[in-house]
Amino acid sequence: MVALEALFGDNSDGLPGGLTYKIALRAALFTEREKERRKAVLQGLKNALRLRGALVHGAASMSVADEDQKRTLGFVAATARKALRIILVDLPSPRDFREGFVDDLILGGGAVCPSELGDVARS
Helix, strand or coil, X not given: CHHHHHXXXXXXXXXXXXXXXXXXXHHHHHHCCCHHHHHHHHHHHHHHHHHHHHHHCCCCCHHHCCHHXXXXXXXXXXXXXXXXXXXXXXXXXXXXXXCCHHHHHHHCCCCCCHHHHCCHHHC
């Protein structure tokens, strides 16, 4: 989760739950091309970020993690690996992934969309 927060988070959002949504949305848009996969990633990461919050604030414990929680953590790890693979393999230069890069993709600011670079990291 820390990797996804570092890649897709920022400190500019003061709304409760806003950063959770922003990280999940950015990661979904960056790692997936198809609408249904993006929705699945968005929901999965929102669930994972809620679980993280519950763990941090003592409302949940990994010592008694159920199968859903374990599956959620596996999903987070797979999404982080996929994002890193896109950054390191698909982008012309990892330096292209700078602050604001995903926002530029969303807003059409001229950044190269990873999905336009091929399907290497998506297979």
